[in-house]
Amino acid sequence: MRILITAGGTSEKIDEVRAITNHSSGKLGKAIAEAFLTDPQVSVDYLTTRQAVHPSNESLDMHLIETTQDLESRMRQLMTEHTYAAVIHSMAVSDFTPDSSVTMEELQSVIATDPADLAQAVRRRTQTRTEKKISSDTDHLVIILKKNPKIIQLIKELQPDTILVGFKLLVDVPMLELLSVAEKSLEKNQADFILANDLAEISGEKHHGYLINRNHKVKEAHTKTEIAELIKQEVQKLEETK
Amino acid sequence: MRILITAGGTSEKIDEVRAITNHSSGKLGKAIAEAFLTDPQVSVDYLTTRQAVHPSNESLDMHLIETTQDLESRMRQLMTEHTYAAVIHSMAVSDFTPDSSVTMEELQSVIATDPADLAQAVRRRTQTRTEKKISSDTDHLVIILKKNPKIIQLIKELQPDTILVGFKLLVDVPMLELLSVAEKSLEKNQADFILANDLAEISGEKHHGYLINRNHKVKEAHTKTEIAELIKQEVQKLEETK
Structure with a gap:
């Protein structure tokens, strides 16, 4: 199966020398790509920025973008050329x-x-x-x-049958608020899963996340590797039922 | 002799996930450090950001900062602990x-x-x-x-005898305007040299620059390596006359 992963953070020009950037190391996207690529049946298109850390695996197709506008046009192009079993949209996009x-x-x-x-x-x-x-x-x-346009909303418009994994990052909120905002995002964007996480619970490899699905089931993970593995398993499980 | 080089671009927080960044790859600062380090008599303190490219030479002392405020406090600390023969301030600092x-x-x-x-x-x-x-x-x-406070103005306040090399980057202006703005910066900041450059004349290793000194002499260079070599020679020449 072919999947599309976005990772890192967009950067929006103020002028020729200044920009507003969304902090995102790209480490979680990298871990997700590496988890999927242990399966030789999977091929990955990887959309990211120059600044983000990149997966070491050479078998993926890397596409570099900078702004939200770049992201939109490259995503439209890729999703016109290929059919994706899943789109994992972990990139932090400037609102x-x-x-x-x-x-x-x-x-x-x-x-x-x-x-x-x-x-x-x-x-x-x-x-x-x-x-x-x-x-x-x-x-x-x-x-x-x-x-900016909401890039995540494009995905099911372009490919209603793809499995969409979205991400919701909040900062230092109660767990119930985090889960409720994630559920709203799942509905609004027709996502199949939302990975909800809180910046206050991320440091280095330690990364607390909740994966919510359309049946309101929540699974928990505590490191980037665990989150990557969980997303891979859940996407493959859903793909098999199709 | 001991010198201080700043390189890369500062980044100023908007909130916990967004920041305004000054684009600067850090490549010119890297070239300058590498030029000076060919001389075994020179030791380098190198102040830069995590995102910038870093010199490969292991003999320099690396100091990582993020914001203009970090830069100010780290610079005050280093310039209190050490006496520098020269400070080469190539970092793009948020105004x-x-x-x-x-x-x-x-x-x-x-x-x-x-x-x-x-x-x-x-x-x-x-x-x-x-x-x-x-x-x-x-x-x-x-x-x-x-x-923000003008970091470059701190340097001669803290060490009036150091040789100060400042940088002035404009975007697509006539050469005479560039040189005149650079001369004003030289006066205002009590710099010994200003490297004046124009973003429209920088791409990859090609990098057009003018080095202006206090006697209104201008020397020209066309690549990052040439600029680095020119700065090293002119700083060492001035140091010898002291």
Whole structure:
């Protein structure tokens, strides 16, 4: 079977030298790829960034991207060319991308003259500028970001029959809140599984995660290797019932 | 002689999972360290980030930092413990660091009630929140950034006798503008040299740079290796006249 794994974190340009990045080492994606590749029947397309750690196995097909836009177009391309038994979407994708940047003085002057649709008014203001690197000659800089498309929602649109494993990372929340947010994400994105995890419970190889399925069953794992093994087993089990 | 080299780019936290990063591969800093280390009389403290490429030479002392604040405290510490013949500050340092983040709706409500000192009013608003990860349930997010201290200005304050090599990177500007901005940086930061370069003239090992000194002399180089060699020669020449 052929599977698609995404890993690492996207990076969104502010200007030619600055970007907003989503921290994600790519280690969990690497562990997942290595777990699947112990099965010689599996071939893997691996979508990641230059900065992330990469699986050592040479038998996978590596595709490097940078921004959420890159991710979207590469994913559309791969999912048009190939049929995947499963898509494991562990990449941390920016919810927002920089739309415009102004100094606080510029923002104040936009507010004074055109207070209704601020995002649009600020964008208009920046279009009159010529510099490619934002001036640093101000005390406060303001970056306005706009929503990115939800990449995970593309997956079942493009291939309704693929097994989709999504990921939900929260920061230092009660376990019940984590599981309930993960269930909502499962419904909204038509995922078959969501791996729910909390940044406060990740350090090095130690990685606490809950794998939730469509029947509200939850399985627990405590390291990246355990999570990778669990995802592989559950995906293969579901694949066999199809 | 003992020298301090900084390389790579700082990264400033927006929240627990997002950051603003300055793109810098660290390749030029690596080339500079390797040029100096061909001289067995030279020992190098190397201040960089985990993401940057690292020099292979094991004889240097590596110090890893992440944010501009880390850089400042580590630099103060090293420059208190050691006397450096030269400091070569090639690290791309964020001019700004995130101060607060709000949804556009929150910003509009702050503007309506408290329009005078927006930066402060927004900061106050965010302090009433409890989430550690910013909500993505909005069309536009607004990040307000405040100015970072100028790290380069610390160097001559701490060690007036060290030879300071600063760097100025602009994006796609005429050569005369680049040189004039570099001269201003040389004056303002009491640097002995500024390496002026333009992102539009950097790709792979090809790297066009101008090294400007206090007598307004300009020397040119065309690759990272040439720049590294030029900096090493000029620093050693100046050191010998002291």
